[in-house]
Amino acid sequence: MSEFVERAVSVPAETAAGRRPIGLLLVAIPVFLVIWLVIWPAINAISRTIWRTDADGNSSFDLSSYAFFFSDRYSLDNLAITLWTTLVCAVLLLVICLPIALYLRFSHGRLPAYVQALAILPMFVPSIILAFAFIRVLGPNGMVDILLNAVGLPKIRTPYLTPWGPVIGLVWDNIPLTVLILLSGLGSVANQSIEAARDVGANTLRVFWHIILPRISNSILVALSFSVLGIFSSFTLPYLLGPASPEMLGPFMQRTLRDVQDPIGAMTQAVVAFGFCILFGLFYVRSVAKNRGK
Amino acid sequence: MKRRTFMMSAAGAAAGLALAPRMSFAAKGQIDWYTSSDTNILDFWTNIVKPAFEAANPGLKLNLVDAGDGAGIIAIGERAIAAKQTNADPQADFFESADALLPAGAIKAGVYTNIKAAGLSNYSKVNPLAIESEYSLPYRGSQVLLAYDTTKLKPADAPKTWDALVTWIKANPGQFVYNRPDKGGSGGNFVRRAIHQANGLDPKAFKVDNYTPEFGEEALGKAWKLLADIAPHLYDKGAYSSGNTQSLQLLSQGVVTMIPVWSDQVLQAIEQGVLPAETGLVQLQDLALCGGFTRSVVIENGANREASLKLADFMLSEEMQSAILTELGGFPGVSWDHVSEDLRKKFADIIPKTIPTFPGGKWEAAINDGWYRHVAPNVDRKS
Numbered sequence: 001m002s003e004f005v006e007r008a009v010s011v012p013a014e015t016a017a018g019r020r021p022i023g024l025l026l027v028a029i030p031v032f033l034v035i036w037l038v039i040w041p042a043i044n045a046i047s048r049t050i051w052r053t054d055a056d057g058n059s060s061f062d063l064s065s066y067a068f069f070f071s072d073r074y075s076l077d078n079l080a081i082t083l084w085t086t087l088v089c090a091v092l093l094l095v096i097c098l099p100i101a102l103y104l105r106f107s108h109g110r111l112p113a114y115v116q117a118l119a120i121l122p123m124f125v126p127s128i129i130l131a132f133a134f135i136r137v138l139g140p141n142g143m144v145d146i147l148l149n150a151v152g153l154p155k156i157r158t159p160y161l162t163p164w165g166p167v168i169g170l171v172w173d174n175i176p177l178t179v180l181i182l183l184s185g186l187g188s189v190a191n192q193s194i195e196a197a198r199d200v201g202a203n204t205l206r207v208f209w210h211i212i213l214p215r216i217s218n219s220i221l222v223a224l225s226f227s228v229l230g231i232f233s234s235f236t237l238p239y240l241l242g243p244a245s246p247e248m249l250g251p252f253m254q255r256t257l258r259d260v261q262d263p264i265g266a267m268t269q270a271v272v273a274f275g276f277c278i279l280f281g282l283f284y285v286r287s288v289a290k291n292r293g294k
Numbered sequence: 295m296k297r298r299t300f301m302m303s304a305a306g307a308a309a310g311l312a313l314a315p316r317m318s319f320a321a322k323g324q325i326d327w328y329t330s331s332d333t334n335i336l337d338f339w340t341n342i343v344k345p346a347f348e349a350a351n352p353g354l355k356l357n358l359v360d361a362g363d364g365a366g367i368i369a370i371g372e373r374a375i376a377a378k379q380t381n382a383d384p385q386a387d388f389f390e391s392a393d394a395l396l397p398a399g400a401i402k403a404g405v406y407t408n409i410k411a412a413g414l415s416n417y418s419k420v421n422p423l424a425i426e427s428e429y430s431l432p433y434r435g436s437q438v439l440l441a442y443d444t445t446k447l448k449p450a451d452a453p454k455t456w457d458a459l460v461t462w463i464k465a466n467p468g469q470f471v472y473n474r475p476d477k478g479g480s481g482g483n484f485v486r487r488a489i490h491q492a493n494g495l496d497p498k499a500f501k502v503d504n505y506t507p508e509f510g511e512e513a514l515g516k517a518w519k520l521l522a523d524i525a526p527h528l529y530d531k532g533a534y535s536s537g538n539t540q541s542l543q544l545l546s547q548g549v550v551t552m553i554p555v556w557s558d559q560v561l562q563a564i565e566q567g568v569l570p571a572e573t574g575l576v577q578l579q580d581l582a583l584c585g586g587f588t589r590s591v592v593i594e595n596g597a598n599r600e601a602s603l604k605l606a607d608f609m610l611s612e613e614m615q616s617a618i619l620t621e622l623g624g625f626p627g628v629s630w631d632h633v634s635e636d637l638r639k640k641f642a643d644i645i646p647k648t649i650p651t652f653p654g655g656k657w658e659a660a661i662n663d664g665w666y667r668h669v670a671p672n673v674d675r676k677s
Binding site for chain 2: 049074077102135139141142158161162165239245246247252255258259260261262
């Protein structure tokens with residue numbers, strides 16, 4: 001990501017001005033798609049949940065569906081488990097991916113290439129396959145239990161159908177994106193500055209804390225806001241691996257719409273989810289803007 | 295960097311291909327067929343019905359499409375209504391499983407074909423008990439049973455009434471699991487059996503049009519108490535699998551001893567070795583678990599209406615009705631007199647005398663919402 005930025009900044013000013021119409025044209029398609037597929041439905045959902053038609057056909061301003069959501073213990077529990085899952089996943093992702101990214105950045109040879117391929121692998125595994133593999137391995141009487149049993153150890157407390165099920169699945173699923181973004185951030189840490197710090201006697205921890213971390217804090221923010229957005233609205237893994245209740249907002253919305261046949265309720269949940277995602281998105285936009293401003 | 299760039303762009307290109315819109319137009323002679331049933335039904339159509347039908351009717355082809363669930367079929371039904379109004383092609387000819395009353399107004403709009411009046415040569419063979427509407431064709435049935443592991447529970451000791459089942463569940467904590475009622479009919483009909491139990495074992499008390507919030511609260515509330523009472527004794531102190539297949543998986547991995555199952559799904563699972571031959575089946579004798587017939591619908595304004603009616607007639611033929619018994623493990627939509635003698639003898643124990651049913655519509659939404667609110671969360675599973 002930072003590479004892109006550097007390249008864009010280094011383009012001489014006159015050529016950049018000359019290419020502007022083409023640039024606008026290129027960006028028009030994604031902007032149009034975003035307006036059509038995201039912004040318009042979002043506005044539509046917001047307006048249909050606050051401006052509602054009653055039984056007599058009169059439409060009026062009405063916040064009752066939101067009042068219900070925020071006073072309903074069941075909905076709030078679902079919101080809480082969604083936030084909990086997102087937070088736990090974000091922390092675990094950072095703890096797992098930062099060491100992998102550091103290792104990949106500062107080591108050479110064939111082994112890191114294999115490690116990188118392994119770290120990217122989850123990107124190519126569809127989450128539905130991941131979910132059923134998870135059940136076979138970590139589920140009750142699954143492979144782990146069989147292996148433990150073979151060496152005379154007790155069975156594990158399986159995370160299947162508990163809140164930890166989706167956490168494990170989602171973390172595994174999000175490792176590639178997080179590693180890639182952190183890795184590109186680490187690209188901006190110059191070897192010279194680390195060597196210089198080593199020369200004046202800084203140990204590994206100090207190098208990490210004072211030299212590396214300040215340079216990649218931006219990437220960490222970007223990586224986390226990306227994965228957090230995906231995790232917050234995830235569906236397949238929480239649906240297949242999580243408990244029936246509390247459920248994450250993704251399965252909750254789908255169920256409210258199709259099985260409870262309550263479109264207004266589902267849209268209200270969607271708007272609430274959208275509100276939280278905007279908050280996470282702001283972090284991302286802010287950090288990109290800060291980066292551009294440099 | 296290069297390898298990474300390549301991988302990223304390859305992934306992007308693959309995603310782009312998958313997302314590219316796929317255009318399709320109804321072709322003459324190709325019946326666009328949709329189902330909301332499980333994979334075993336789609337497999338049955340792909341492997342048995344499609345080759346037999348296409349061989350018997352040269353020039354006709356079946357395009358089998360999975361619509362996902364009941365709501366998916368309703369959405370396509372709504373599309374057919376919209377197409378009728380604009381005289382467009384609905385791109386749908388045949389629903390394998392549908393409710394003729396849904397989407398509301400489909401019959402009035404003239405989108406569903408009146409099967410009774412369509413002059414099918416085999417229509418007189420249909421089991422009269424199964425006919426619900428002139429606009430749908432019951433061609434197969436199945437019922438929910440209890441499947442159990444005979445190595446852990448002797449057939450003689452298998453519970454045969456609801457009370458015996460509850461006693462057994464409480465005496466064997468963690469050995470029973472049912473799936474979330476909206477995620478598959480086996481758990482759904484187990485929950486409906488609890489509703490029957492709580493309301494005097496009278497399936498006739500519930501009709502598609504007698505739901506009121508007050509009656510619903512009262513009738514369902516009693517059932518939620520029954521289910522919440524057994525919840526701490528279920529698998530993992532009150533966990534619920536997320537579908538019919540996931541329940542079968544827990545039984546096959548030896549995690550639980552007993553689950554509610556669809557008769558067709560469990561017979562097929564035993565046949566294919568997914569479940570061991572030591573799997574026992576039992577039906578409650580005080581009132582059976584619910585089941586029902588699957589009804590097909592022909593789209594009146596579909597491009598292949600005549601061919602679809604041919605398909606409907608074909609499904610009632612002895613060849614297909616026998617295949618439903620032998621290959622699918624379901625039971626036939628035609629009366630048992632129209633099933634061959636030896637098959638009738640072989641399947642005597644699953645021929646149901648009555649099949650209790652439970653209405654859909656508003657009841658369904660109330661059950662789906664109520665169960666999640668009152669039964670699913672009630673348990674402290676942290677211990």
